Amino acid sequence: MSEDQAERSLVIRHLSVRSEKESGDIAVRLEDVSLELSPGEWLYLVGVNGSGKSTLARILAGIYEAGASGYMDRGFAGEGAAAYVMQQPDAQLFADNPREEVTFALEWQAVPAEEIPRKVSRSLELAGLQELADSPWNELSGGQRQLAAVVASTANRTPLIVFDEATSMLDEEASHKVKRIAKQLHEQGTAIVWVTQRLEELEPDARAMALAEGTIRFDGTGREFLYGHLESGSKTGREPTPCELCGLRLPYLAAFALELSALGAIGAPLPMTTEEWATAMESGNKE
Amino acid sequence: MTLHRDADLICLFPGSGDRLRLEAGSITVLLGKNGAGKTYLLESLAGLRPNDALEVSYGSEPLWRSRRGGRKQRNPEALKAYGYASQSPEEQLVARTVEAELRETLRPYSLSAVVTKARIAASLEAVGWDETWLSRSPFYLSGGEKRRLALACQLVSPGDWLLFDEPTAGLDAPGQERLTRVLTERKQAGQGILLISHDSEWALPLADRVLLLSEDGASLRECKPESLVRHPEWWKEAGMAVPAWLEAIAPLLRRGVPVSAVWNPAKFAAGWGQTGRQAEDSPSASSSVVYRMGTAEARKERSLVPRPSVSLFDPRALWLSYVLLSLAIFAQTSWWGVAAGGALVAAAIRGGRIPLRRWSGLINSFLWFTVTLSVLAGLGQGEGGGWGFQAEAFLNALHSMARTFLVFLLGLGLSLAITPLRLRRSLSSLLGFRGRIAPPVQRFLLTVTLMLRFIPIFLSEWERFSRYAIARGKETGRRSVVGSIKRLSRTILPMLLALFRLGDQAAVSLESRGIGKQKYPTLLRIRSWGTRDTVLVSAVLVISAGLWLLR
Numbered sequence: 001m002s003e004d005q006a007e008r009s010l011v012i013r014h015l016s017v018r019s020e021k022e023s024g025d026i027a028v029r030l031e032d033v034s035l036e037l038s039p040g041e042w043l044y045l046v047g048v049n050g051s052g053k054s055t056l057a058r059i060l061a062g063i064y065e066a067g068a069s070g071y072m073d074r075g076f077a078g079e080g081a082a083a084y085v086m087q088q089p090d091a092q093l094f095a096d097n098p099r100e101e102v103t104f105a106l107e108w109q110a111v112p113a114e115e116i117p118r119k120v121s122r123s124l125e126l127a128g129l130q131e132l133a134d135s136p137w138n139e140l141s142g143g144q145r146q147l148a149a150v151v152a153s154t155a156n157r158t159p160l161i162v163f164d165e166a167t168s169m170l171d172e173e174a175s176h177k178v179k180r181i182a183k184q185l186h187e188q189g190t191a192i193v194w195v196t197q198r199l200e201e202l203e204p205d206a207r208a209m210a211l212a213e214g215t216i217r218f219d220g221t222g223r224e225f226l227y228g229h230l231e232s233g234s235k236t237g238r239e240p241t242p243c244e245l246c247g248l249r250l251p252y253l254a255a256f257a258l259e260l261s262a263l264g265a266i267g268a269p270l271p272m273t274t275e276e277w278a279t280a281m282e283s284g285n286k287e
Numbered sequence: 288m289t290l291h292r293d294a295d296l297i298c299l300f301p302g303s304g305d306r307l308r309l310e311a312g313s314i315t316v317l318l319g320k321n322g323a324g325k326t327y328l329l330e331s332l333a334g335l336r337p338n339d340a341l342e343v344s345y346g347s348e349p350l351w352r353s354r355r356g357g358r359k360q361r362n363p364e365a366l367k368a369y370g371y372a373s374q375s376p377e378e379q380l381v382a383r384t385v386e387a388e389l390r391e392t393l394r395p396y397s398l399s400a401v402v403t404k405a406r407i408a409a410s411l412e413a414v415g416w417d418e419t420w421l422s423r424s425p426f427y428l429s430g431g432e433k434r435r436l437a438l439a440c441q442l443v444s445p446g447d448w449l450l451f452d453e454p455t456a457g458l459d460a461p462g463q464e465r466l467t468r469v470l471t472e473r474k475q476a477g478q479g480i481l482l483i484s485h486d487s488e489w490a491l492p493l494a495d496r497v498l499l500l501s502e503d504g505a506s507l508r509e510c511k512p513e514s515l516v517r518h519p520e521w522w523k524e525a526g527m528a529v530p531a532w533l534e535a536i537a538p539l540l541r542r543g544v545p546v547s548a549v550w551n552p553a554k555f556a557a558g559w560g561q562t563g564r565q566a567e568d569s570p571s572a573s574s575s576v577v578y579r580m581g582t583a584e585a586r587k588e589r590s591l592v593p594r595p596s597v598s599l600f601d602p603r604a605l606w607l608s609y610v611l612l613s614l615a616i617f618a619q620t621s622w623w624g625v626a627a628g629g630a631l632v633a634a635a636i637r638g639g640r641i642p643l644r645r646w647s648g649l650i651n652s653f654l655w656f657t658v659t660l661s662v663l664a665g666l667g668q669g670e671g672g673g674w675g676f677q678a679e680a681f682l683n684a685l686h687s688m689a690r691t692f693l694v695f696l697l698g699l700g701l702s703l704a705i706t707p708l709r710l711r712r713s714l715s716s717l718l719g720f721r722g723r724i725a726p727p728v729q730r731f732l733l734t735v736t737l738m739l740r741f742i743p744i745f746l747s748e749w750e751r752f753s754r755y756a757i758a759r760g761k762e763t764g765r766r767s768v769v770g771s772i773k774r775l776s777r778t779i780l781p782m783l784l785a786l787f788r789l790g791d792q793a794a795v796s797l798e799s800r801g802i803g804k805q806k807y808p809t810l811l812r813i814r815s816w817g818t819r820d821t822v823l824v825s826a827v828l829v830i831s832a833g834l835w836l837l838r
Contacts (some may be wrong), residue, residue, distance in 0.1 A: 091792035095708045142322060214691075247459045263378065281539065
């Protein structure tokens, strides 16, 4: 890859994906979607089932999608498929234990044979799987299997990684571990596309994009997505936020924050993270 | 409190003598850490898994009954007391129309035509559909519509209990609201609801009672949802993270805003200015009961399947032995030869400690298939020109099918015993030249490896859909031809569809990892052929030669 290409954004223009159903109807899965993804960016992609977010995620990952039309410049992501982690660990594991799995992945990256064992051990260690490295899958929990899938997909590579609802089957603790690996990779300069239905995973200042019925309905920050553009002091019947407009349930805390804001108890920017909530609660205590 | 309704779900834990009663007309939410065994517990409560650690009854109907000879059998009356919705219940749709799908759920209940019609109409209405939907095909519905149909199927069931496993996963906001409304209505109508959810924001406001499964799956804490809000340490004891929403509002609770207001954000927000101390809890708000189940050991044992002893051998040796034995079995022309082959296969499976028991469903089906096909082959015109049952043709067909069956058993055992990647690696080092392997050979090896890899998944999917077939068909597990065929028809179609989806995902995953693209992947050296491998192959060679001579 030339240096210039490594710095170029991944660009998608007027992308549509149509597929013919067995009944003969044409199903539109994505309609006229345009977006840019910069090198090293973190993008949250949200939407309900059937909104087209998974289709878009696959295309971003460079996976062939039948019925797609439009323009795409892979830019920094390069030709060929990027790492793509899915919801179901069992569909992504081809070996019998974590060590074999990562070894298998590295073999196909044509990593020299003498480097493989060391690289495998190191990446398993980073994920905290070293003690389970040789245990067969049925002795690992779903969360541990998913971690192994993440390690195998991300071993030794790529400027872009797409996580497609990779945490939806996991509990909070296991989700945190998967996300921590993603964060580590992001710090090393990898661009991350994080597809999710769990809105509590959004971050206030990171980019969030929402899809509904195959089109992009929102592209902004996580905070704007949950709360919209709050005009300070507007107390009369609030407008639906972008989150609600996309058919997603407003998380409890977001609903609570909006109620507090309507009462004038707290003002913009409304809290999202644990720390912001702690601060907001403290201010409430002083009143 | 001793109002005995005949519809309550009663669960006795023989290990401790503790007794849990879930009341009909209430909503109970089962929470727990991933992997603690929530689904296992729900499936045990539904009788889909034999579980000696609990004795369950629906009202006065015990879930299991002892038969002569001590074998336990499901009680159909207890099975009829509940409707069961698994995770992704839309995977279980089997019929050609929405109406047939709903009737499928009702079939075990043998209701009158009028009642059936009324139930179908009511369930459609509950999910917001009219009668025009009845003739549509489930296959052409969108994902969300399939989910809605699955909910209608659950609601059409006339049982006293509705059991759900993660009902909100993947539902959009309107779908979740619909579910909330419907569950509340059903509770008021007197049905009992038990559901697993990791979505505490959605589930707790709905719950009358909460069951918190401990991390090791050995005990259950029963309490009110408000108590769980008051006691973050209970979450931690169960190995779970305290939900972020609960952490965030904790200071407000400490300032005395009543817990009862938590579920309504507007009401709760109104307590913002409150500066009092923590409100005195009523005793019931902080009380909980812990039930000791003692199921953890049984589960652990189940998941620790002993590793087959044949895996000590080099995969190449095992494959060579398999090919030799198969050829020898296929060469048999006499029934004596088939019997000898059968004895050998049995010895190999037993000696190799190959866990074939889990496959009994598939093996039985194959056996039935063998017999049925042979009988069909026997029906026809004889040499004299007369129509009827031709014993010779039947025996001929049975003979060749029996050999196929034996080789199938052997092959199944082998693929369970060898880990596919080990096989691939040993074959590629066998076929490789100067650290490289010709791309067509490489592709072939990869294909074989992946097919083998998915055989255990095939098995677990088979088991999963067999369980769902029991839940829906209310089968008792008695062995009969009709029963087997019925269960087969309810299992195979959804299982194949699930496998296709899985295959599609696996293909995407392989593509994203660049597997198959790379012309010359790295070849890793493996441990070389040992003496024991030579001994094995020699022994098999002698045995096969013996069989060959016997034919």
